[in-house]
Amino acid sequence: MPTLSSARRSQWPVWLCWLAMVLDGFDLVVLGTVIPTLIKTGELGFDAVGATFAATISLVGVGLGALFIAPLSDKFGRRKLLIACVAGFSLFTIGVAFAPNVAVFSVLRLLAGLGLGACLPAALAYMNDYAPAGSAGKSTTRTMTGYHVGAVATALLAILIVPNWRLMFIIGGAAGLVLLPFLWIKLPESLPEAAPATAGEATKADTGVGRATEPGRAAEGTSKSAASNTPASETAVPKSGFRDLLQKPYPMVAVGIGIASFMGLLLVYGLNTWLPQLMAAAGYPVSTGLTLLLVLNLGAVAGLFLAGILADKHGTKKIVLLWFGLSAVFLAILSVKIQNEFLLNAAVFVTGVFVFSSQVLVYAWVSQLFPARLRGTALGFAAGVGRIGAIVGPAVTGTLVAANIAYPAGFYVFAAAGVLAVAALFMVPHEVKTSEPGVPAHR
Numbered sequence: 001m002p003t004l005s006s007a008r009r010s011q012w013p014v015w016l017c018w019l020a021m022v023l024d025g026f027d028l029v030v031l032g033t034v035i036p037t038l039i040k041t042g043e044l045g046f047d048a049v050g051a052t053f054a055a056t057i058s059l060v061g062v063g064l065g066a067l068f069i070a071p072l073s074d075k076f077g078r079r080k081l082l083i084a085c086v087a088g089f090s091l092f093t094i095g096v097a098f099a100p101n102v103a104v105f106s107v108l109r110l111l112a113g114l115g116l117g118a119c120l121p122a123a124l125a126y127m128n129d130y131a132p133a134g135s136a137g138k139s140t141t142r143t144m145t146g147y148h149v150g151a152v153a154t155a156l157l158a159i160l161i162v163p164n165w166r167l168m169f170i171i172g173g174a175a176g177l178v179l180l181p182f183l184w185i186k187l188p189e190s191l192p193e194a195a196p197a198t199a200g201e202a203t204k205a206d207t208g209v210g211r212a213t214e215p216g217r218a219a220e221g222t223s224k225s226a227a228s229n230t231p232a233s234e235t236a237v238p239k240s241g242f243r244d245l246l247q248k249p250y251p252m253v254a255v256g257i258g259i260a261s262f263m264g265l266l267l268v269y270g271l272n273t274w275l276p277q278l279m280a281a282a283g284y285p286v287s288t289g290l291t292l293l294l295v296l297n298l299g300a301v302a303g304l305f306l307a308g309i310l311a312d313k314h315g316t317k318k319i320v321l322l323w324f325g326l327s328a329v330f331l332a333i334l335s336v337k338i339q340n341e342f343l344l345n346a347a348v349f350v351t352g353v354f355v356f357s358s359q360v361l362v363y364a365w366v367s368q369l370f371p372a373r374l375r376g377t378a379l380g381f382a383a384g385v386g387r388i389g390a391i392v393g394p395a396v397t398g399t400l401v402a403a404n405i406a407y408p409a410g411f412y413v414f415a416a417a418g419v420l421a422v423a424a425l426f427m428v429p430h431e432v433k434t435s436e437p438g439v440p441a442h443r
Contacts, residue, residue, distance in 0.1 A: 012186040017123040018146035019179055020082060023089065025150020025297075026172045027062075027116050031055050031109075032273045032293060033158030034165035036280065041163070050102045052398030055273050056391050058109035063387030065117025070380030072118075074373060078126040079189045081118060086183060088115035090176030097169040117387060120147075121379035128367040128375060140364035141308030141357060148300035148356060151272065155294040162290075252427060253369055254381065257362060259424035260324070261386030263417040264359030267327065270393025270414060271296065271355065274401065281407040282337055292348045299352025307357035311364060320361035321425055327354040328418030335408035335415075358421070359386070365428075389417075 031054065038046035046054075065085070073081045092112035099105035127143045154172070161167050275296060276289030284292075303323075311319045330351040338344040362382060370378040396413060400406040 012182075013126065013188065014143075016179075016183055016187050017082075017127050017143055020086060020119055020123045020183075021143055021146030022150035022153070023086065023172070023176050023179070024116055024120050025147040025152075026154045026175070027058075027089070027093075027112070028147065028268070029151045029154045029272045029293060029297065030158075030168055030172060031058065032276060033155060033162055033290065034168055035273070036276055036289070037163040037165055043165075044099065044105060045102050048398065048402040052395060052402070054102060054106045054109060055394040055398065057106045058113050059269060059387055059391040059394065061110035061113025062117035063113075063384050063391065065114040065119075066121055066380050066387055067117075067384030069114060069118035070121035070383065071377040073122040073125055073376035073380075077189045078122050078129070078376070079183070079187050081122045082126070082187065083180065083183050085115035085119040085122065086176050087180055088112070089119065090173045090180070092173075093169050093176070094173030097166040097173075117383065118380070121376060121383045124363055124367065125376040125379050129372060138308035138312055140367055141304040141311070141360050144357075144360040144363070145301050145304045147360075148297045148304065151297040152294060152301065155290060155297060159290050159294070250370070252429065254378075256424050256426075256428035257366055257369075257382050258385040260320075260421045260428075261359065261362050261382045262389035262392075263421035263424070264324075264362055264389070265383075265386035266389035266393035266417050267331075267355050267414055268359055268393075269390035270397050270410075273394040274397040274406070274410065277401055278397070278406050278410050281401065281404070292345070295345050295348045296352040297356070299349040300356035302349075303353035303355075303357035304360060306353070307361055308364070311361055316361055316365040316368060317425065317428065320358060320365060321422055323354050323358040323361060324418050324421040324425070327351070327358050328415045328422070330354060331411050331418060332415040335411035355418075358418075362386075369428075393417075 031051075035046075035051045035055070038044065039048060039051055044050075069081070069085070089112045092108050092115070096105060096108045096112070099108055124140055124143060127139050154168070157171065158168060272293065275293050279289035279292055307319060307323060330347065333347055334351060338347060363379060366378050366382045367375060393414075397406060397410050400410050400413075
């Protein structure tokens, strides 16, 4: 953008949102790292059915948080919501370590999930409020590297700590509590930047006037005079909510994005929750499964950097279609047992490159297709519907594990999800025609 606010120039929002995603990455894989131990020891009464229930109810909480709490960031501001979400997640995660049985364990995971579910959309909306024009892909994918750095760190920590599963949750919750004071002191509020423009401002945007200001933001120092000189009918601020997604031109966009996000998070959570167990079912040692979980998320980090650059250069739709298609191919390859250790790690790494950044590209596209006033709501919708896929993925794979047919059937299910995501995204138009300012309509 030609002019940037001091808040936008600050690196604090970038790093704090990134660290919030690190916490989300912890939650992504922590159950996958402790489930084999819990099932093997039977501690707290865990078995395959109990582990599937715990994984499922955790994601129910995350989905509810994304659908019903994340949109509040459009109304009350990103900062307040992020702080509340991190606080809630941290306290309930520490509580998990002291759970006496499967039921309490699952309830605490449900409550922690509410905060985590809203954290991701709010953080991504925040970063896209500050993103320069034409950089939504890189802004989203680089923020989401924290998601997978957290996953990698958690997998590495599990290799060192497991079977002491309780310590895993204590460390994850304590990390969130350490982050809280920094969020409170250093994170500026982004709501003014994300506020919808008035009708008068929209007219200026259409005629090329005031383009030096940020999308959806009145020029600094002119907002008061604009408000006083503009009729009330023009200055009325439109309310934002899920109803807006049902109004033209958004329904077809929402359907396609929703299906793709469902499939994307089915892959992300299905793999991260059950990959160690799938590999164990294939005959690999448990330690190999944990190592491959680490490799998978290292590939995710590399894929995010590459995907963001290519999306901004060639268009997000082209790259997300390619990424989901290649995800399906490499997931199908993993259904074949690979004896060579180097080739196995390489195959899992490349699978991580495409699978996880596919879902993040969906978020990047949502940030481009919807105006700032709907950004939190749209991201919450995509993440919330996606969390249903996140519930289905571990649940279906867990059922296959319980039936002793997880390998290779689990990888066939994952590959099919990638193909369905490609089909859904073809429905989304290349551009969304809207009169609202600040909506890139060509990516």
